[in-house]
Amino acid sequence: MITVSITEKRFGDDRVLGPIAFEVAAGETVALVGPSGIGKSTLLRLVSGIDTDFTGQIHRPDAIAMVFQEPTLLPWRSALDNLTLLHPGLPRDRALAALDEVGLSGKDTLFPGQLSLGQQRRLALARAFAGQPDLLIMDEPFVSLDAAAADRMLTLTEALIARHQPATLFVTHDMAEATRLAHRTLTLETGPNGAQLAGTTKDRTT
Template sequence: MAVLSKLRLADGPAAAPAPAPASTLAAQVRGARKVFDGKAVLDGFDLAIGQGEFIALLGKSGSGKTTLLRMLAGLDDVDSGSVLVAERRTVVFQEPRLVQSKRVIDNVLLGLDLSQRQSALSALEEVGLASHADAWPATLSGGEAQRVALARALLRAPQLLMLDEPFAALDALTRIKMQALVAQLCRRHRPAVLLVTHDVDEAIQLADRVLVLSGGRTILDERIALDHPRQRGAHEFDQLRARLLRTLGVTEAA
């Protein structure tokens, strides 16, 4: 059962729906508002993430995607509203954020007791890097470094795993391999997942639900009913892709 911890509550009642039972949720945001330089990046935003649910978050730059992720990670407060999040939560960022002076195994164990070394080795084995445990980060490719970051996140057995454009800096082939790896690991470990991405195909490929943000609010919240594996070029896939692109203000011709 997920235990939701309170990160920030407004001083008054938020104009938001009644909360769902905490036992069914990994995170709940109600009436969240966040202002930077006089501009509301999130404005009365609501979101509930169920246990084991994979949500992809789409939106133009500045629509509030990363701000939401930072609030759920406890890195930013909301100005008003409430944010409740499962106690065990981890983030994989666009950059792997490895400590160059530590070997791979020590990067996976960062902040944890050395008694968990065997668990860290198992996590590296899951991402295909058991043989790189004693390697230095500088010797890794971009995809390998991101797999180390993923192993580090999964070792903490998160109830909520947040992915902030984790494949954006990778080449196309490595990106496809990493998407398949994330799908496989999430099916195995069943954390709730929030993926921030600009890639519509990636969102459809991986997520149970796709949200589109604009002006600090959700303008589309759609559950994906397609069976796995989802094939790019299939009629239903392409229909959903076109609809999401239109919502983002992008035409196929563009």
């Protein structure tokens, strides 16, 4: 599904990513961990195609969805509009079903500012899965939530991934999250030529 072969990524004269190569199979969930500032989010931007300024090759599907650290919703649009505007042609009934799937039934007319942070995170998930992505990319999607809310979001995300079966690559600082969600965990560490993969840990079976 996804093949990543990066020779290097630079910001000016600084080489932030060195040689990095890995694959993510269809339906597989892979976690990416490492110390803050090492380049995990930069790597996600390359994989997603947001940043194309690098040396190497990345093969990815066309249908990609991203969930960021912050919900990145349209604050002046309703919950329903946040889905339908991103996915033109999405039928209203499917959009409402996507909201229901994440526990936001009956909140389609509310604006993001009228939702709790946890509900905003659920809306971001609904928006991502409404497009039926082949590749789901998540950048620390549970950060800043309290333990109980994070556990509920993990449970929801597990269920959505199991139901829709996208290839998933996500960054986390929490090894417990990686172990719970991922089939494999990739670790970035500082190398002589920028960040590189230190190794792979198998977390659970398919």
